Amino acid sequence: MRIETGEYMKIRHILKITYMEINQHLFNFIITTFMLGVSFGLLFISFTVLGQYGYKLIKNQSVLSVPASQLYVINLDYYKWFSLDTAKDMYEFIYSLNDKEQGICAGLSFPGALNEDIDVYCISKELLPVGKLTDTQGTAAVLEDGESVIVGYELGKRYPVGSRIVDENSGNVYNVTQVLRRGSEWLPPNAAKGGIEEAVRLDNCLIMDADAYVRTNGYLSILATSDTVYCYQPELGEEEINAYIDQKAEVYGMRVYHTISLQKAAWESLLEIPQTYSVDIGLITIMTIISVIAIFISILISNDYKKQMFGILLSCGWTGRDIRVMTLLECASRVVLALLGAILGSYFYITYAYGAENEVIHQAYFILLPVLILVAAGFLILCNSWSVHRLAIQKPKDLIGGMYKE
Amino acid sequence: MIWLKNVSKRYVGDEFDVLALNHINLEIQAGEFVAITGASGSGKSTLLNLIGCMDSASEGELYIDSLPLHQANTGKLDQIRKQYISFVFQHFALLPEFTVYENVEIPLLARSYQRKERRERIREALKRLGIEKYEKKFPDQLSGGQQQRVAIARALVADSPIILADEPTGAIDTKNTEQLMEFLSEINKNGKTVIVVTHSDFVADYAKRVIQLNDGLIIRDSGKEEKSHEKNNQ
Numbered sequence: 339m340r341i342e343t344g345e346y347m348k349i350r351h352i353l354k355i356t357y358m359e360i361n362q363h364l365f366n367f368i369i370t371t372f373m374l375g376v377s378f379g380l381l382f383i384s385f386t387v388l389g390q391y392g393y394k395l396i397k398n399q400s401v402l403s404v405p406a407s408q409l410y411v412i413n414l415d416y417y418k419w420f421s422l423d424t425a426k427d428m429y430e431f432i433y434s435l436n437d438k439e440q441g442i443c444a445g446l447s448f449p450g451a452l453n454e455d456i457d458v459y460c461i462s463k464e465l466l467p468v469g470k471l472t473d474t475q476g477t478a479a480v481l482e483d484g485e486s487v488i489v490g491y492e493l494g495k496r497y498p499v500g501s502r503i504v505d506e507n508s509g510n511v512y513n514v515t516q517v518l519r520r521g522s523e524w525l526p527p528n529a530a531k532g533g534i535e536e537a538v539r540l541d542n543c544l545i546m547d548a549d550a551y552v553r554t555n556g557y558l559s560i561l562a563t564s565d566t567v568y569c570y571q572p573e574l575g576e577e578e579i580n581a582y583i584d585q586k587a588e589v590y591g592m593r594v595y596h597t598i599s600l601q602k603a604a605w606e607s608l609l610e611i612p613q614t615y616s617v618d619i620g621l622i623t624i625m626t627i628i629s630v631i632a633i634f635i636s637i638l639i640s641n642d643y644k645k646q647m648f649g650i651l652l653s654c655g656w657t658g659r660d661i662r663v664m665t666l667l668e669c670a671s672r673v674v675l676a677l678l679g680a681i682l683g684s685y686f687y688i689t690y691a692y693g694a695e696n697e698v699i700h701q702a703y704f705i706l707l708p709v710l711i712l713v714a715a716g717f718l719i720l721c722n723s724w725s726v727h728r729l730a731i732q733k734p735k736d737l738i739g740g741m742y743k744e
Numbered sequence: 745m746i747w748l749k750n751v752s753k754r755y756v757g758d759e760f761d762v763l764a765l766n767h768i769n770l771e772i773q774a775g776e777f778v779a780i781t782g783a784s785g786s787g788k789s790t791l792l793n794l795i796g797c798m799d800s801a802s803e804g805e806l807y808i809d810s811l812p813l814h815q816a817n818t819g820k821l822d823q824i825r826k827q828y829i830s831f832v833f834q835h836f837a838l839l840p841e842f843t844v845y846e847n848v849e850i851p852l853l854a855r856s857y858q859r860k861e862r863r864e865r866i867r868e869a870l871k872r873l874g875i876e877k878y879e880k881k882f883p884d885q886l887s888g889g890q891q892q893r894v895a896i897a898r899a900l901v902a903d904s905p906i907i908l909a910d911e912p913t914g915a916i917d918t919k920n921t922e923q924l925m926e927f928l929s930e931i932n933k934n935g936k937t938v939i940v941v942t943h944s945d946f947v948a949d950y951a952k953r954v955i956q957l958n959d960g961l962i963i964r965d966s967g968k969e970e971k972s973h974e975k976n977n978q
Contacts, residue, residue: 354853362841647839653798653831655854655902657822 352660355651356667371672371679373629374717378680379687380622382703382710386688388611389702394604405572406600410579412444412567413595431590435569435583442582444569487512494518569597576602633672633721669721677714681707746772746795746906746937751804753790753960764790766960767804772953774905777932778939779951786957788941789910795939796908797825808906826854830899834911836891838883844870844894845879851902869897873927889920896927907931909940913947925950 360367398405414428435444489497494517497503503512571579580597587594598606612619648661685703692699753765764787772778780788793799794806797813800821806813808828816824830851831837838847845866852862870876873893875886883891892912899907909928913921921944929950932938940951948954956964 355850358842358846646837650837650839651850651854652822652825653796653829653833653837654851654898655826655829655904656850657826657854658818659822660854 352663352667356664356671359647359664359668360671367672370629370632371675373625373632374672375676375679375683377622377625377629378676378710378714379684380618380625381713382680382684382706383687384615384618384622385706385709386684386699386703387615388608389706390699391604391608391611393698393702393705395601395608398601406604407602408570408572408574409600410569410571410576410583410597411600411603412569412583412597414567414592427590428592431586431592432567434586434590440571440582441573442569442571444567485512486515488516488518489514490518630717633669665721666718669718673714673718677711680710745774745807745809746770747805747807748794749805749807751794751801751806753787753794753799754802763960765794765801768960768962770955770962770965772937772939774937775932775935776937776939777929777950777952778937779948779954780939780941780957781943781945781948781954782957784943787960788957790960791957792908792910792939792941795906796829796831797821828904828906830902830904830907832892832895832899832907832909832912834914836883836888836895836915838891838894838898840883843880843882844875844886847883847894848898848901851898855902865901865903866897869901872900873897888916889923892916892920892924893927896924900931904936906937906939909938911941911943913942913944921947 394406398407414431432444435442487503489503494514497514497517499514499517501514503514569579569583574582576597576599583594583597586592651661652658688699688703748768748770751765751768751770752763755762755764766787768791780791782788790799794801794813795808797816801814804814808824811824813821813824839850842850848866848869849862852865857865866879867876870879873896875890875893875897878886878890878894883894886894892915896912899909907928912928913924916924925947928938928940938951940947942948954964954966955962
């Protein structure tokens with residue numbers, strides 16, 4: 339479509355008076371834009387946090403490379419983690435869940451740290467990408483490929499750096515990238531009261547899943563581990579899996595509290611959001627209401643000034659359409675600026691709060707971006723419709739109000 | 745030419761029903777200087793609103809240069825107003841947060857003049873009205889007389905063929921009233937049609953034709969009287 343010179347001039351004059359109008363009320367403009375931005379930002383953050391569960395739910399996606407609906411989280415007796423003997427029982431139990439014939443794989447997103455005569459504990463093939471070993475201090479091997487491992491001193495005698503360990507269960511091969519110093523041990527955070535007695539000796543361990551680094555004294559510092567036990571079977575339903583796990587648990591004297599598929603867990607998390615984020619939701623609601631009212635007041639209602647301004651403009655040769663475009667532009671400049679601030683601000687916030695590596699939340703962020711833009715567009719249309727309505731219901735002589743009297 | 749044929753305007757509300765104009769017939773030729781007088785509520789401002797495309801008639805036909813206002817929708821009325829009409833209001837109707845220059849610029853923006861031409865026209869109009877030194881001032885920094893001059897400059901600058909003034913002297917003193925009417929006379933001499941609504945006989949004396957309204961009816965039209973006088977003389 340070709341824009342005629344007259345039309346071009348018209349756009350310019352509307353832009354000019356819009357600019358003049360904004361410039362006259364700059365403080366008001368900045369405040370209301372800021373408030374709208376905060377409100378959009380909060381809305382966006384909550385959308386994103388909410389969206390990650392929704393995203394997982396819809397995509398049926400788990401942290402592993404298997405469908406979330408078929409990946410089960412097993413909640414066990416928690417104290418088992420803290421004592422070496424019971425930890426061993428637990429590992430034995432988890433190990434026993436693996437059944438090639440039934441296609442069941444089990445493992446844990448936890449360092450496979452074991453002692454004494456058991457040399458290698460591996461989790462099965464499907465569960466391998468469960469975690470990353472990140473070198474946070476620059477002293478440990480950086481393992482993000484799901485194939486590299488660190489081994490303890492004793493194990494290191496058989497598997498020096500550069501050698502390979504074959505998992506007899508799954509047939510996976512791991513590359514040894516580092517060997518721990520003799521006597522290395524790890525005290526799980528929750529066993530702090532038990533002191534060194536409860537530390538896990540790492541001489542025979544194989545570490546494949548932890549946010550860990552080797553300290554300069556050769557000890558291993560594990561910064562963060564997740565303690566989730568996973569179980570995967572591509573076909574079995576929740577009841578069958580539960581029955582299978584209960585049966586094994588009985589043999590190893592384990593107590594299983596709860597087994598739930600990741601997809602179901604995501605749905606439950608979604609339902610819990612109104613309670614978990616009630617303060618945030620309240621804040622968003624209040625901010626949104628305040629900003630909407632503030633903008634309505636400043637753009638449209640502001641006593642009789644705006645009404646008279648419209649009347650004056652009409653009496654000076656402006657058309658109703660010019661005024662509607664002007665109002666739209668004024669409102670749009672607020673919304674666009676606020677949206678821009680909200681997009682950038684909330685992106686930095688979620689990156690800071692949830693970590694730059696949280697792919698799901700970032701994916702949710704970008705998927706929800708159009709939703710926020712739609713919300714902003716809806717807001718814009720609402721404001722403009724209001725002004726159109728106001729103009730439509732009044733005649734120019736009524737708009738100019740007290741300045742034009744009978 | 746402005747032509748009104750059997751024009752009525754009725755205001756109807758929940759508790760009132762007022763016939764502001766009652767079957768008015770009127771012709772105003774291009775270049776006339778007309779004063780519309782009458783008591784409050786006689787319908788003079790209503791008449792001005794109709795001619796200025798600020799309101800629409802309940803009944804009858806209105807034409808400006810053969811353009812039928814009674815058949816025009818709001819958008820068309822906007823266009824006709826833009827092409828033909830400039831207003832001067834009793835309380836000036838200036839935007840208080842815009843400078844004198846910006847206020848005078850508003851009609852030119854609507855008519856899509858280039859920046860350079862806008863500047864020339866504004867400066868010329870301000871100079872003509874002797875307020876060029878106030879171009880950067882805001883309306884509330886000016887006296888009533890000066891503000892009314894700004895309002896006239898704003899009406900002049902658009903070069904509209906019809907200037908409508910509703911009680912233009914109502915908010916200014918005698919000295920400024922005289923100056924203002926001189927300006928309007930001068931504008932009229934330059935070929936513009938000037939229609940002034942006023943209570944004041946002093947103001948009406950400047951007009952070449954006086955139309956007096958009462959209860960929505962024209963009770964006196966000096967233009968018609970002259971015509972019939974001329975007819976009788978012939």
